[in-house]
Amino acid sequence: MILNAKNVNKSYKNDLILNDLFFKIEKPKILGLVAPNGSGKTTLFNAICNLESIDSGEIYIFDELNSSSGIFNKMSYMQDSKILYTNLTGWDHLLYVAKCHKINQENTIDLISDLDMKRYVKKKVSTYSLGMKQTLLLAMSILSKPKLLLLDEPLNGLDVTKCDIFRKIILALHSTGTTVIISSHNLEEIEKLTTDILFLKSGKLISSNNQQLLLDFSKQKTEYDVILDITTSLFNVLKKAFQIEKISRYKITIRMNEYEKENFIALCKENKCTIFDIELKENMTYQLYKMLFEC
Ligand SMILES: Nc1ncnc2c1ncn2[C@@H]1O[C@H](COP(=O)(O)OP(=O)(O)OP(=O)(O)O)[C@@H](O)[C@H]1O
Numbered sequence: 001m002i003l004n005a006k007n008v009n010k011s012y013k014n015d016l017i018l019n020d021l022f023f024k025i026e027k028p029k030i031l032g033l034v035a036p037n038g039s040g041k042t043t044l045f046n047a048i049c050n051l052e053s054i055d056s057g058e059i060y061i062f063d064e065l066n067s068s069s070g071i072f073n074k075m076s077y078m079q080d081s082k083i084l085y086t087n088l089t090g091w092d093h094l095l096y097v098a099k100c101h102k103i104n105q106e107n108t109i110d111l112i113s114d115l116d117m118k119r120y121v122k123k124k125v126s127t128y129s130l131g132m133k134q135t136l137l138l139a140m141s142i143l144s145k146p147k148l149l150l151l152d153e154p155l156n157g158l159d160v161t162k163c164d165i166f167r168k169i170i171l172a173l174h175s176t177g178t179t180v181i182i183s184s185h186n187l188e189e190i191e192k193l194t195t196d197i198l199f200l201k202s203g204k205l206i207s208s209n210n211q212q213l214l215l216d217f218s219k220q221k222t223e224y225d226v227i228l229d230i231t232t233s234l235f236n237v238l239k240k241a242f243q244i245e246k247i248s249r250y251k252i253t254i255r256m257n258e259y260e261k262e263n264f265i266a267l268c269k270e271n272k273c274t275i276f277d278i279e280l281k282e283n284m285t286y287q288l289y290k291m292l293f294e295c
Contacts, residue, residue, distance in 0.1 A: 001026055001063055002148055002179050003048070008057035010040075010047055017043045018054070019203025028147075030174050032190040033183040034285065035200035036293055041183040044200065045150045049077045061148060073101075076146035078154055081133040086126040090117060090136045093125070094143060101144040108143060115139050115165060130157030138166065142173060149173065151182045155189055167193055187285045197285050199292050208288055218258035220291055223281040226252050226264075234271045241267070253281065 003025040010018040017040040025031070033041050046052035048059055050066040059066040062074050084093065091112075098108045112121050115135050120128065128136070134157050141149060151170075155163060170180055170193060181198075184190045190197065197208040206213055221243070227250055230238075238244060238252075242264060246253040256264060261278075268275050280287060 001060065002028065004058075004060040004063075005048070006058045006060075008047060008059060009055045010043060010052070011055055016203055018047065018057075021057070021204055023198075023205050025179055028174065028177050028179045029196060030170065030180045030182070030194045032194040032197040032285070033181055033200065034185075034187065034190065034197055034289060037185075039200050040203060041200055042152055045077060045079075045152050045181075045183070048150060049075070051077075073144075074146060075148035075150070076141040076144060077150045077152070078137050078141035079152055081130070081137060084125045084133060084136065087124060089124055090121040090128070090132075090139075093136060093140055094121070097140045097143050103143055111139050111143055114169065116162075131159060131162060134158055135162065138169075142169065145173065145176070145178070147178055149178055149180045151180065153183055153185070155184050155186050163189060187289060188283060191283050191285045197288070199288065201292055206292070208285065213288065213292075217288060217291060220287075221255045221257050221260075222287055223253055223255050224261065224278055225281050226254060226275060227277040228252070228268060228273055228275045230273060231271075234268070234273050237267065237271070238264070250276075 001024065003023065005021055005023040008018050008021040009016070021044070033044070035041055043052060047054050048061070048066060050059075050071075061071045064071055094108050094112070095105075097103075098105065112118055115138065117132075117135055117139065120132055121136075125133065125136070134154060138151070138154055141151065154166065158166060167189075170182075174180055182190060182193065199206045199208070223245060229250065230247075230252065235247065235252075238254075242260065243255040244252055245255060254264070265275065265278070
């Protein structure tokens with residue numbers, strides 16, 4: 001078992017942040033961790049790494065209690081830039097991590113090149129931009145090729161090119177068997193990278209694959225863009241039966257739930273209308289997020 005969290009509770013004074021939280025990861029995955037500000041994402045990461053004590057419950061990493069000193073040989077945690085020493089250079093930071101994990105300098109130099117850090121790695125961190133600090137933190141967290149990697153808002157301040165590099169590196173690491181959990185408010189990027197999303201709501205985790213969540217979602221009306229070859233007569237039929245938001249010759253935007261979607265597809269078929277594409281107007285993660293946190 002990669003991660004096993006049982007009955008985890010954590011409060012700050014009267015605020016219950018993690019509420020009898022259960023969570024298991026059995027196979028290597030890339031998971032997104034998504035929730036509004038102040039919901040407890042960082043608290044959960046800190047609790048997993050035992051940087052923050054929990055009030056009750058147990059967390060096991062590779063079948064060892066997270067308080068065991070050996071876990072940091074197998075896992076790594078990218079925190080925010082407050083952990084960096086502004087008077088040291090990026091190179092100093094990387095050398096320190098390399099020494100702790102007995103990694104040779106060639107691997108460090110390769111990573112600096114992969115992350116395009118050569119230009120600034122020998123400068124003091126005090127001169128770094130947010131994106132440069134994030135890149136250094138990412139480099140520090142992946143240098144040891146951990147089997148479990150926690151990334152707390154790694155995309156903050158990264159430009160489009162850096163996001164692409166970041167994605168390739170995470171996918172490459174995952175292909176070697178690493179499990180990655182990434183918290184982010186960038187729902188589009190997170191959807192591109194991950195297989196499951198974990199929503200942290202009221203101190204508990206809900207997976208985007210949760211059957212009840214998907215059932216609730218299927219009952220919600222959502223906007224779809226449909227590319228189709230529509231005739232005027234069919235449009236008149238559809239107009240009466242569905243909530244059409246926008247229409248042009250080959251594309252309509254329509255609000256419907258899953259049940260209505262099936263009827264819509266059947267009606268088009270009956271009328272010999274070809275549907276070339278039917279897709280959610282906003283990404284699925286965003287739709288689930290709205291359903292969970294904004295109603
Ligand atoms: N050391 C602390 N003492 C008291 N309260 C804390 C402490 N750390 C976090 N909190 C509170 O716990 C809650 C969860 O904070 P946390 O930083 O885990 O949320 P988050 O989901 O990571 O937020 P964000 O998306 O803004 O980074 C917040 O209400 C925060 O004020």
